[in-house]
Amino acid sequence: MIRLALPTGDLRASTAAMLDAAGAGIPDYAAGSRALRFPMLEGAAIARVFRERDIPVQVALGNYDLGICSYTWIEELAQRFPNHDVVRLRHLGYGAHSLWLASAGDTVDPSIRIVSEYANIAETLARRMRLRRYRVFPVAGAAEAYPPEDADLAIIAAESRDEVEAHGLRPIANILDSSTWLIANRRSLASKDLTPLLTQLLRAGTQNAAPALTPPPSLDLREAPPRAPRTMLRLALPDGHQQVHAKAGFDISGLRVRGYGDSPVVRRPAVDFDRVEIKVIRPQDMPQQVAIGQFDLAVTGRDVLFNHKVQFPSSPLEEIIDLGRSKYSLAVIVKDVPADDLPGALRYWRSRSDAPIRLASEFANIADHFARERHFGRYSVIPIAGASEGFVPDDAEILIEGIETGSSVRANKLTVLERFFESTNCVIANTQRPAGDLRPIFDALVERLRAGAAEPVAATPGGA
């Protein structure tokens, strides 16, 4: 069986069209079916849909023989793991974009803060540019929103210089040209006949030279003077599916955030609360930003806080208000395992093999912590970006995933062995409170939110 990893998201339509043109079309994939697996070539191959950034990882692991994804994600893997088993076969001629290094001003902190979804590329870039001192903030998204207050430099994907500038950023350099590529696992190429699918896919591509990461010769930015004390209290609000819950919490507290919830996302909405400024970022990126003092308060999920605290146990973060919305559980999910509980499942896997038990999760730190606490013995954690229901049983034994009603789990014929953590949305703060005249503002805002949280919670849409 030939295994092909296909992208979901922005590349899906173009990839489906390419497969059609190559004679390997998958009608359900093209139609946007919610299914994650599709048989191909009359059963000789199977395609599985992933978030793009997971595809090079899955091909490198050998779980998939072939994959299709943006070149940037291949390079992101390669920069961290130079001995990876991914072979870059063909440029497929669509999905062209670039990675841009950009700033919002003409100065940088002495310890340059670089924000990006492409953290490994950012680390390499910093080394190649011989930056003397730097920090890379890996984020799940919205990197363009960070400069200048919360980062000096951002590395973002954009189709053009204009698109970078539209975010209010100053492009410094195009550091990597990207498009959609066909990749293969090195060992699969060496040992398995992939031609029934490979021949068709190769015809769809052109044999371009693989682009190389190209750091600019210098930043041409001045060192910023020491920052003046802040005069505004800073609050981070979540984008994505959590924003409806956060907005409900603010509404019930009588706080109106203008533009929050609009589409496209307004990253700096205004709130009718004097001397408070808001930035909208990904909830999973908030704990680090609050811990380092960039924000005084943030609304995120308790699971996100837990994920941060198990990685950094002494991080100066605490939950100060349970907003009581966006309720769900973190659960241990398996498929086709003849066991009713986790110990039984562990015994079953151990009886079959000494191989590592693989835990796939968007909460990699929690998965790691869980496996240690439950004495898994030999295990490996596979960090994933989404499309998670398809990982078990083929690409992982266990999925650690947030579930609300369990409908999605049931639809995918998965089994919940255990729910081990209850999460709601909450307000987090640094244990060191803001000083000076920001402290009364902090206290007043917290009081308003706390009063709102005490009100009964009405149902809000979302969750599966």
Next chain:
Amino acid sequence: MADATTSTEHSRGMKDLLPDEMDRLRAVEDAFATTCREWGYREIRTPVIEPLHLFTAAGTLSPQTLDRVYSFLDWDGWSGERVVLRPDSTIPAARLYAERLDGGRIAKLFYSQNIFRFTDDASSREEWQCGVELIGETGARGDVDLVLLALETLRPLALPDVTVRLSHAGIVRAVLAAAGLAPDEQSSAYDRLLDGDMTVVDEIESRLPQLNGPLRMLFEIEGGGSGYVANIRDTLASAIPSLAPALDDLAFVVAALEARDVTPSIAAVLARSFEYYSGLVMRIETRGQRVAAGGRYDDLVGLVGGRSVPASGFALYMTPLLDLIAPPRRVGEESRVIVQPASDDPSLVAAGYAAADAMRAAGLHVEAVEGMHSLPTHRLSCAESPRFTLTSPDGARDFDTIEAVIAALESPR
């Protein structure tokens, strides 16, 4: 599930050191440490984990080396500042000096510790280093001390055909700067020279028409001793006056070494890490194989955040050394006794340990439990009567007292 591998397999690129290898490692370390202490150097040990920015700030490790460091976020790394398993010992030593020892006096330090650098293949990603750092205003006299100390630390290892090669970073820097190359061009040209790419010499010569040819002598000839230094000065210094300080330093060191019956050879380029070294560079070889190297890096302490203090040092290359030295003789190799009770009676077990104590007090090498590496020459059985039976290669004898056993073991046959 993923492919299984045996659960006892060690991590790729990491190496177990078995008893015979440890014997060799300790032999080198002991020779090194003993000599360093005799010469007035004091031992330090730096942490395995250091901040990444210590190495990026120094600017002396190439991006390619930094690509291979083991870096990660520590348990309190929420700020995003990464830490590394030390990929080098000199930069931590400079950090230690700047942070803890800088009182304006000369620090003479040595260490024996491991460093970690990722390798693409399964070759060792953990290396052991015995190194010396001499930090403070010592001038060229300090360079002489280091070359002679390096030779002295190697002397107990009885290596064949030991040779000293010297260079001076100031020579090639002066030439490349005179040719008008920018700093990054200088670094690239230096690496090409090290790789034997002599076309770069033509490029430099074309930028320095006043030299009228003798540059190839500098880069193609590896000369010997003071005479060669004088020749370089004669042919190049008038066209490149900025060569004079480097040649003065080099001439001083070479003359001092010659007075100690050491005739070094002189090369224009000797070691990678162009940005690392600022003065004398040395390399010690045995039959062409590098076993020690070092040099002067006067900018380093300042670059890691300390006061600008000159510094120099060297390190022994342990991996080749461990293969080159003869297996050290084990303690008590000629005469090693295994003491065993005649039965599992606790009083006889205790009597065996009492006998072992008495024999060790007499300077004999005694073991009470036989292991795979014990290799005994004698066995002593403890019983009620006769109290001791000593079995030697030439037969067994009974004794009533441990003193009689000791006397028998000590008397030459």
